[in-house]
Amino acid sequence: MIVTETTSYQEQFERFEQELGADKPQWLRDLQRRGLARFRELGFPTTKLEDWRFTNVASLAKQDFIAPLTPRVPGQVHDAGELAAQALLDDSFHRLVFINGRFAAEFSRIGELPEGVQVNHLEQVLRTQADQIGEQLGQQASLENASLTALNTAMFQDGAVISVAAGVQLETPIHLVFITERDEQAVASFPRSLIKLGKGSNVQVLETHVGSPGATYFTNSVLEIELDDEAELDHYKLQSDSIAAHHIAATHVHQRGQSIYRNHYFAFGGALSRNEIACTLDGEQVQTILNGLYMISGDQLADCRTRIEHAKPNCESHEMYKGILDNHARGVFNGRIHVHPDAQKTDAKQSNQAILLSDDAVIDTKPELEIYADDVRCTHGATVGELDDTALFYLRSRGIPEPLAHKMLIFAFANDVVQGAKIEPLKKYLEAVLLADHGLPQV
């Protein structure tokens, strides 16, 4: 059965190989072949696997999604323009736009970059600096037991490449916009992106995913990040895919000493979304901050998964995830902290809070701690509940009608995560989403 589900991709792979293979360096062709072989071997994950217990991807496996062979011809797009305009927060940001997994020059605006900063798309980089990128590609994202990362590895054509030289402080954020536009056939896109920050550099990256309203498509994205000593990266991800989309993403982060990685994840879209963040803290005094907010309703499923490997001593990790689930929505949170034997003085905190607004909403959470060192401070907490009755009563006793009081409390609950965003236009946008969704008067 697995074989039939993977054959569609096998065929597409062969076609890619035939049409485009000649232009690719041998190491890349080998890497992609390995990816395909691994994917064929593992097949689509089933709920029998511990990591996929709560997230059933059968619907994804059964359906045929087609990855476009060639990029969109400029000027022949449908609603990509509107989608790009929507996703745009500030025109001054350095911007790379991808449509259906391929770079779209007409919407992108890289702008002026200081010396030592490279912002480009993968296809281009592979054409001009293939060997340089060869050392980086596939370094963090292991194919072991990760069938969908293997699929991405087999199928990727394009993605973003950011590299920043040592000591560079880039003040303007870099905005990566991934648009999926409706096509005759359901679209599959496999963006593969790389971010590499040199020693002591500092960058903000904003990643946005949007799609044609109501369109069914499949995004399988892999992002590999390397932070050198003392580098600092603020990574924001806004997932506002179409309500019928399947969004599978894996972010792999490798951190060296004293580096800081902050990830802020906001999930609103997708019929099925799964966002996996794996951080390896491979140096002392590393800080990792992972915050997330998932707000879903209808029949949506949002799966948030974090994995933190404390490999070296004296590191800190903080995680805060919050979920708001309405109607038949289903939330899954799996946070795993692994403290290696040498990682003494580790300070790891993790919390996941979820609010269920409907009797049909479901939450499955599994915060895991695996600790092999003794001088550590690790805590995790998980709470699930409805809105606080006393808080509601307080507001009502002050003359605020119940529906509005409800909305205020939800806003306050989510706001903890939203306030973590340091990009002002993003914060404004998120506040607007929270308010709009709950019909509060604009502040």
Add this chain to the structure above:
Amino acid sequence: MSSETALLEEYSKREYKHGFVTDIEADALPPGLNEEVVRTISAKKNEPQWLLDWRLKAFRHWQTLQEPTWPHVHYPPIDYQSMIYYSAPKQKPLLESLDQVDPKLLETYEKLGIPIEEQKALAGVAVDAVFDSVSIATTYKKTLEDAGVIFCPFSEAVQRYPELVQKYLGSVVPAADNFFAALNSAVFSDGSFCYIPEGVRCPLELSTYFRINAQNTGQFERTLIVAEKGAYVSYLEGCTAPKRDENQLHAAVVELVAMDDAQIKYSTVQNWYPGDEDGKGGIYNFVTKRGACRGVNSKISWTQVETGSAITWKYPSVILQGDNSVGEFYSVAVTANRQQADTGTKMIHLGKNTKSTIISKGISAGFGQNSYRGLVKIQKNATNARNFSQCDSLLIGDKCGAHTFPYIEVRNTTSQVEHEASTSKVGEDQIYYCRQRGIPTEDAVNMIVNGFCKEVYQELPMEFAVEARKLLSISLEGSVG
């Protein structure tokens, strides 16, 4: 740091205090497992046809199952065909009083510090001593009979109360529940049966001491406790086993049924042979324990102190079926040397206003690996369900591990689930503080560990709390740096 290291070394080297083998002739089957063995066990126990059929069904299902690999423990593969599935001390004529019990058996208990006579006289506890799968002596039968309580070895219950056994056997842990439960269902040798009729408060704390004796014998105990409407029972289970070299499998099943307003309190002190300091030998303790709160306002409470066994795989669970029912789980698990434990609980909330509390304390020392794995599940109709979970780990030494794998699955908005976990170590500053005040390091460690476990000890019945403290201080004996 040097005192810590010394402490760790001392701790890891502690000897098992209850290691000795009693030389008693055993009536055992040859090693191996097949349908014939199942039939023979059943025949030896003179069991009715329905029970044999039930065993065979379980056995056939077991053959289709795979041994679970998801627990966070490592051990060499078990050869189920090299084990002996039945061993009973040579049958002596029926005994009327303790005087007639083989003096060697009594001696064994005395070495363990549980002289039956003394307990009878002093503690007021009825002891159903299970020695290698067959119950030898049962005391206080009269008191219990007068109250209408049935408390007897499982095999006796099958003969005397077949309809009760048939009604409840496998109703909480079905024969096909999991690999080890299926194995147990196929070959269980004996165990305890307890039935508390409507409105009766059991006049005694019931206790059974399990011992594993004959070499190479897996122990497959089966305990079934039924508390009818408004009944109350407190059941104590304590385990020790003689020292030996080969790993032994213990796959017990415990089923509890609580009807309306009934309460069952089940306490365990487990101190089976954990293996030597290199992890050689030791018991594999793969147990399925589950209680069903069938009736409204019923309550089931599990308390366990786990200090023994090479590997523990155990999740005492409560199915909260009746409205307003309560489930509790209090646990202290110690893993030292090369011990591994994957233990926790499951609380399945089905009824309205159901409540559950989970307090789990894990202590790891030496190369010990201690995992908490728990599930809290709130089903759709469990309106106003509440859960509070807390699992804390204490690490002694830098080569041990503490892990938590809590699963929380919620399908109801009005429910409230809270989970907290923390990991810490016995701090040098804490020990320093105590020593400054003239408290020797060993006592200081003891104090800190006892303080850490206090919430659980409070839940233990008096006699057990004493034993548990003793066990832990034995574990920590000689840990002065």
